[in-house]
Amino acid sequence: MTYTDSRGAAAPEDAPPLIHVTGLRKSHGRHRVLDDLTLSLPPGVHALLGPNGAGKTTFVSILSTLIPRDSGEVRVLGLDPWADRRRLQRLISLTGQHAAVDESLSGEENMQLMGRLFGLSRSRARERSETLLARFGLTEHARRRAGTYSGGMRRKLDIAVGLIPEPRLLFLDEPTTGLDTRSRQALWDEIQALADQGTSVFLTTQYLEEADVLADQVLVLHGGRIIARGTAEELKAQVGGxxxxxxxxxxxxxxxxxxxxxxxxxxxxxxxxxxxxxxxxxxxxRPSLDEVFLQLTGAPPTDQITEEALS
Amino acid sequence: MTSTSTDELAAVRPARQHQGAEGAEMPQTPTRVPPGAPGAGLLTGLTQFSLRSLRHSFRDVESVLMAVLLPVMLMLIFTFVMGEAMAIGDGSRADYLAFVLPAIALTAAGFGASHTAVVVSNDVTTGFMDRLRTMPFPAVTVLLGHTVASMVRNLLATAVVLGVAFAVGFRTDAGLPQLLGAVGLIALWILAITCVFALLGLISGSAESANGYGFILLFLPYVSSGFAPVETMPGWLQGFAQHQPMTPIIDAARALITGTEVPSTWWGGPLWCLGFVILAVWLTAVVFPRKVTR
Known part of the structure; x- marks a missing residue:
């Protein structure tokens, strides 16, 4: 069950793509959020870029076992995220858009509660809690209620919780939205460190820079599909220097x-x-995200861009 | 198709800059493959969430204060303000106190239990519930935890009510079994209300609106046999007062508390409670699996 680095020539037959999606559709009421989305990703760090309301969270929710899809085929680590969700849940973790920490509990209590729920023994849960709190610089605040934390600290705690189970694939839904520059940089460093250790990350963001810094590959979601994909440089190059x-x-x-x-x-x-x-x-x-978006989403030959990006 | 596209993707996937140096010549497998997590069982989930919800309850000073003050204030008002004005028993304060005692216990406990809607709604709107639902354990235990905490919190409130009642002059011939029977009925009511309000918390959009539902429970007991005999109400109100769920519970609990004969219709209360629990659990089972924070 090891993943050969995808840069390697031969991926073993039994290593499934990290995420494989064909013809995915999802509607909320009459609004079609995802429309015939098709995508295949190797292990690594991937950033899903899109404006507010593009369907990023819906896509992540489907991948991370939260909601069922309307139609299409979806495999995450080779597993169907709805039919096989119990098995998949052991391999992934989601840190959602809201900092989902319990504000009445201390940082330490948050970590230990979640550790126990992930199925760790009491001592192992404590150990993971100490390790991760230290790693995110929260040790001295471990006994304070999470409700008294700053936005950045809360976000760090939130991500630390997501790392308790040592997930093979970590979903981060807009991890740095609302953070100041310093907290953002600190989080980026952590996410990079994770990636270097072999954890795959699928993150959504509104910031091209973030995608640029973190991801091997950037995917642009618009109109319910992936309209472009490539490195941030490639995307910027596409929209004109x-x-x-x-x-x-x-x-x-x-x-x-x-x-x-x-x-x-x-x-x-x-x-x-x-x-x-x-x-x-x-x-x-370099062109700003706005300019990239205007080009990618407003200019008519989007098909061509998609072709180029995928070729 | 799948394998070729994967290979193509692998080919176009650029090297991470900071990994490029050591990773370029020789493909490296990650040195450590993360093992993932086994996930907790039902029992661990239930214990952990009960402890969590109890911590919440007792750290939230305002809600603890409310849970204690509300029944005490009600008790004092009905005993000392209304007590002598009501023609119950021989018209004494003590007789009216014995008469309203079950209704006050139920009012306080029911209102306290409705707080469950707020805490559940909080878990939904903060995204906490979303995370739980992506984890390898039965996430519904979070609701069970809130239920356990609600039972503990409100039975404490009931104990306070009884304590204050004795302090302000309530005396009874009832033995311990009868008193426990009355507490059992109240506990059933707390359970039913908690289940219903956990459901309301799940489907309401915010903690504020979830909080609003609680007020229904502040007024329901007044239109029952709890504070005044149903016969003294106008005819159009009697129908509701006689047949609403609190009346049979109050009648049976009052008989138990005062040590008089339990009415033959005592099973009406537990039946109502059971109905509420079944309905709420069923609807929760429908709603919960697809409840996602927006």
Whole structure:
């Protein structure tokens, strides 16, 4: 039951893809949230990127045994997440969008309660609790009620709970939403450390940067399907290189000029600016998530993008 | 199809930057394969959640205070404010106290049990329930835990009611078996209300709205045989008062507490309670497996 790293040439026959989905459909009432979603992922870290309401949480809920699907085939670690959910539940854990910690219990009590529920012995639950609280820098707050924690601490505790069972696949639904930059960075480090130890992670996010930093692969969910996939760089490249910002003396952006991103392209634009408007301040930046999204979701040839991304 | 697409994916999957150096030449398997978790059984789940819910109960100072103060205040008001004005027994304070005692115990316990809706709703809206439902153990034990805590909390309230009653002059010929019988009836009512309100907590959108349902239980006992004889009510109200579930429980509990003969219709109360429990458990079994936080 070992997963060969997917970069290796030969994956053993008995190692199923991490997640394999064909023709997945799911509606809430009349609203079709997931529409013929098809996807196959090897072990690793994957980020599902999408705006609010794109169906990220619904997708994660189906994968993590929470809700049944309407139709389509879904396998997570080779198991059907609804029909085989008891078996799958032993291998995964979900840290949802809400920090699902018990605010009336201390950090330690939260950890030990969940440890016991994951089926650990009392001593093992205590041991895991101590290890993980230390790892997330919560040891000195272990005896304080989780209700008194800051948003970042609560989120850390929440993720620590998800790690108690040493899951093979960890689902993180918008793990850093609402966190300040420092807490976000600290969490990113933890998630990376996990990945390095061989835990697969499937996370959803609204931030391209987050996907960029953490994931081997970024999936863009829109209109109920995966419309693009690749590394963050590949996605940005697809939507057209970089943007040149012109600033006035006060530092305000007064013009944005999109470029193809190649050196000669950028140089040509800069040369033009140097001649027509000398003295302007210039920043060259990568396209923002908004721009990536506008391109991916607003521009007509989405099929082409999908083709490119999957080829 | 499956295998080829997997291979293609593996081929396009880029190397993680920080792993690239050691992983590029030789594919490495993770040094440690996480074993996963076996999951707890029904009994562990029940014990753990009962302890959790009890911790909640006793850490929430306001709700403990409420559970104790409500019955005490009711008792004092009905004894000292209304007691002599009511023509019950020989019209004395003590006779009215004996008359209202079961109703006060049921009011306090029922209202306390309705708090279950709030705690269950909290577990749903915070996403706590979602996480439990992705874990390898029977998640429904979280509801059983709340039920156990509610029973303990409200039986304590009942004990307080009895204690205060004796303190302010209640005397009875009833023996311990009768008193225990009355407490048993009250316990059944607490169980029924707890089950119903756990269900309401599950389906209500927020803790606030879940809390609102509790007020029904504050008023239900007044339209029963609990505070005034049904015969003294207007005819259109008598029908409801006589046949609502609290009346047979109150009649039987009153007979037990005062040591008089138990009415032959005593089984009406337990039957109502059983009905509530069955209905609530059945609906919970339908709702719970698909209840997800939005």
């Amino acid at each position: 970089s943007t040149i910002e012109l600033r006035d003396d006060a530092g305000h952006v007064c013009e944005e000029i999109p470029t193809g991103g190649e050196v000669d392209d950028v140089a040509r634009v800069l040369h033009g600016i140097a001649e027509s408007r000398p003295g302007m301040r210039v920043t060259v930046r």
